[in-house]
Amino acid sequence: MIKVIIADDEDKVCQLIRNLVDWRELDMEIAGIAHNGVEALDMVRELSPDLMITDIRMPGYDGIEMIRRARGLSENLSFIIISGYQHFEYAQDAIKYGVGDYLLKPIKREDLMASLNRIRQKHLRRSERISKEKMLYDQLKCGTEKLRQNLFADLLPGKAVLPDGAGPVEVNRTYRYSFRPGLYQVCAVKIDCGWEDEYDSAIRILEDKAVQIISRTLKGICFDLETSFMDSTTWCVLNYAPEQKKNLRKSMKSLLDELMLQKAAFEKFSFTLGIGEAEPEVLMLHRSFQSAKYAVEQRLVVGCDRLIEPAHPPVSTGCADGLLSDFDRKLSLFLEILDRDAVQACILQLGKKIEEEKKLSGEEIFYVASQAFDLYLTHLRGLKIAVESGGERRGDFLTRANRCGSVSQLFAYLCARVTGSLDRIAEEKRQTDTRPIRQAKQYIRQNFRSALTLEEVSGTVGFSPTYFSTLFKKETGSNFVDYLSEVRMEEAKRLLRETNLNVAAVCEQVGYSDQKHFTKSFRKFTGLKPNEYRKLYA
CATH class of the missing domain: 1.10.10.60 (Homeodomain-like)
Known part of the structure; x- marks a missing residue:
């Protein structure tokens, strides 16, 4: 049995959690209930539990301090935190101590069950109690999941799309889906939080939460559904009957509403639901993917925390390339003399022009930011300055830039990344210039x-x-x-x-x-x- 402790200063919350699920069915037992941090720690010492479900704020030791101390007593103790308020900083601190999941009040049975099942699987793997049959089943399931994930790789722009003439039967056989004739659609849940490293762990937890919510709100309407998480975006492929289109639309709104509830624990995060076009043929799924991607990128224009309808990129006006051409000319002059302040002003001016230019799409705005960074790297190479180290890694830049939910945030990040890189380059140059002086001083002291x-x-x-x-x-x-x-x-x-x-x-x-x-x-x-x-x- 997996021993569980429930810790909350409200007894009715403790009793709700206790009565919400069949603990024996999960091979779990409630070993104790604590109403403050001191009691909870005493129970950890005395009962050696495997899991603690705890409020994020309690009398005695608050949730974070109690988790820190409990982790010191039991390294393998798992945690699920619960909260009913905007306690982002508390949640972030809890995640640093290895909290596996969080639940928002009022607690829903399906959310609690999903969290408990994940903890149970983790515990069983750790204690090596999974039977051979279960291990074989898990291996087969893992193989099927990998094949299903391959569909997303083949939908990515720039990669091979589905084979010509492919229908539901061929796709089902190749990727292990259960598609039927009907409509095929891609939607995307985009999580934005800024570029800072401190948000990495929270994104991983919100990924699981997004998948749970998508499955709960959309699965009953679809013939088949699959999700794939790529950094800060959860992509979802849907197959459903045409008569379910209106119901799906309502469920999409419910999906966004549930996502917005997560801001109670992660108030600095934003959520956008981008919807691709519904296509009548599975062969056209890549078009739905592209329109969903474009819809998500439009958040830079219309804002986050909303549902963005299907859309396709308009014909380019050439405005983006014009802005980049002017930026490149100025950047070249300022980098030649390594004028950090002038480069910073140049980037901020570009961001301001982008905000004033009403004709640019979100896709074009991100293109300008990424190309501006590429131009910076190109000029560094031209000046014989080493790149692809520290602040000059392009892949890392794109990943973190993609977590910015507004034009101002995106160009603030571009500015921080470039000026940070220039500071490093200036310091390395100073070290290079002063090395002969250090050598001379050493020679003087020796002679x-x-x-x-x-x-x-x-x-x-x-x-x-x-x-x-x-x-x-x-x-x-x-x-x-x-x-x-x-x-x-x-x-x-x-x-x-x-x-x-x-x-x-x-x-x-x-x-x-x-x-x-x-x-x-x-x-x-x-x-x-x-x-x-x-x-x-x-």
Whole structure:
């Protein structure tokens, strides 16, 4: 039996969870109910549960602190968090500690069952209690799922579409679907959250939630349905009878309403439902995919948190290419001198022009942003600056840019990515420029006892004396002679404090051949004669 603890400060919520499902059917048992974080932690110590269902905020230790402490007591303890408020920061912190799922109040039986089944499968795999028959079934199911996912790969733009003449029978045989004659349609749930790394874990949880909601709201209407998640977009292929078209439309609205409820826990996230054209032939599914993709991209124009109807790209006006041409000309000039601020202003100006230009589609807007980044990379290569490292990875840029739900957010990301890259390049250039100075300083410290000259030191780093002298002053704030004197005086001070060498010997040890000159230099540097310094500090 999988032992479960329920933790919520509202007893009626605890009893609801307890009575909502048949726990024995899931091979689970309620081991205890806690009404605050302290009680919950005590139960973790005493009962060693496998799963805890906990409110995100409770008396005693709040949900996050309790999860952190409980994780320290039991590394394999699974968690499902529940919340009825906009507690995005709490949810994000909980996800960092490995929370597997979340539920929104009021809790629905089907949501709870879906979460419990996932936890159960995870627990069984970990405890190696799956029978051979079940393992074989899972392997066959996994193989079927892979074949079904191949359909999405073949629908992607730029890849092979379905074979000519393919009908439901051929597609069913190739991809293991159960399509019937009727309508074929693609829709997409787009999750937007910005480009920051902190949202990666939340996107994975929302992916599962989107699949659950799609299945619950649309499966009963369709002959067959399949989903595929690609970064921040859940794609869905539908096959249904023509007479179900109106019902499907209503269910799509319900689907969006349920997605919007998730904002209670993830208020900084946005959801868009893009719908592709319903096609009469399975062979035309790629057209539905393209129109759904275009609909999703239109959120950059009409906004997120809405359902966007099927649409096809209009004929291009050439406006996007005109904006890029002007941007490229300015970018080239500013990058040649690595003027970070001018490049930043150039990108922000491009974003402003995009917002003012009413003729551009969402597809064209994203095209401009991605091409602007490509132009930046191209100019870096032309300047012999290494790319494809750090901030210059194109694939990563496109993935994170695709999570931006508005023009302003998209171009703010482009700006942050490019300026961050330029900062790195400037720092590397500074390190390269100053490396000879660091080498020269090291050479001086190793050889200050000899009669060093500017010509000798500059020669060791491959610079002319004039250029070296200018660069040395710029990087250290002092000229070569002053720096050499400072090194010698610091060593003289050490010898006077820590040894019994007389002044003449100290003078010789630090590279001076004239004791009178040494004494004069020492007094200028410290304000004291060598013997006076020794009396005070030895």
